Amino acid sequence: MDRTVVAGLDGSPESRAAAEWAAREAKLLGLPLKIVQVWEPVPDHLVQAPLLGAETRHHWSERIPREAAEGLRARHPGVEVVMEQLHGTPADALTKAAEDAELLVLGSRGMSGVSGFMVGSVGLAVVAHTARPVVLVRAGEQAADEHQADPAGIPSAATPYRPVLLGLDASHPDDSVIEFAFEAAARRGTSLRVLHGWNLPPYYVYGLTADLRLHDELVGQHAAALAEVMRPWRQKYPQIEVTEESPSGSPGVRLVDAAREACLVVIGRRVRRSPFGAHIGPVAHAVLHHSTAPVAVVAHD
Template identity: 60%
Template sequence: MEITSEQVPQPPVTALLAAAGDADLLVIGSRGLSGVTGFLVGSVGLGLLAQTERPAVLVRFGARAEDEHQPDADGRPSAATRFRDVVLGLDHEHPDDAVIAFAFEAAARRAARLRVVHGASLPPYFAYGLATDPALGGELARQEESAVEAVLAPWREKFPGVEVVEQAAVGNAGGHLVDAAADASLVVVGRRIPLGPRIGPVTHAVLHHTTAPVAVIPHH
């Protein structure tokens, strides 16, 4: 592996954005854990994640190789066991190939299971406190499942060796992703470039409250 280093007389965000312009991947770190706000993602990290147009992975301070693997038969940390799941936060209403491809490729490299967490819309009557209609609720659930299946079908065919598990998230998508990532080797989320230099609420929650590495994939 060829390793090079360079010191640039520019502010960190400016220099790193320029360096990442022709890179396949930008890797940055985070600070320690705050008991109040979760992980401390510094201004440089947030600035890069909000502005870069290249895939970026945030790795936690103190992360170890064995953190990405299942414990061994005795329950002890090991870097020789199977990888934990890769978790993909999927916006099935506005799916993007770059985000989905990154997650499938990451799972394939690790020979890991891909857990796809997607939003599930609540029936409109919930907003008005009306009695639930089981038939309507069931139909909406089937529509959600069909939409997700349609998005994932070509990727399942392209990556037949990747086991895919779907998980519907009703309500706070960020909270569901954080929960799903508790035993993940990697979390993959998207960031829409047209929204400008900012990070959406779901990605923000994952960055600050997930112990696993987080891949943020910019897309149009």
């Protein structure tokens, strides 16, 4: 089956932003865009309620997706846009829809303040259970947000893309995550910033207060490990400018801070075979909930 870019649409501002991002990515990839709307079964005793009458059901199940598709075709000429309506629980249906997708794009409900969660239970469940890359896009995301500022200091779609940011654990790197980040940078004609954050071992903390040379030694070890991981990828993608950083400190915090200057954040998620719970790891959890840039989560073994 031919690959497509799939975007979930429920009529919310965040899902509309996700559909717009998905259309731009589909154009970069040269792939069709499939807009998926999930219609969750309504209990029989609620079907007759005024808010769930025939007119309302028609509005949500036909008018919104039709108008969304028409708008996407008009704003993104050359991108094939198709609609598909699925039935079932949103998390299960979207996870199923992702199986044959190049990537799945979902909206995140950006809240005000640094403590506001950006990803709901459906998004977390889909990220945790799909084997395909999933991109989370915050509400209000626009094309200009992915680009550098113009001479007036205003981001513009006419300026080059901001760098792609790759969060990498140099001690357990995965080729699929690294390749995804390089390909994303190549499509955009931009640079790649690789960030390997690491925490100091607890038993080193006391010694560091007396010997800062120990800290410098650890920094050097992590920088060397990151450089070794990236060496073959630099050779494979010589056209991509790569910067490597391996600062000490919380990887999640470091990535969230760096995301402010990125067009896309790429992180990995180790596949967990348990069917229960939405286990995505602490770093992915922090980045998904607080990143100001779209986040691509790439599953790997």
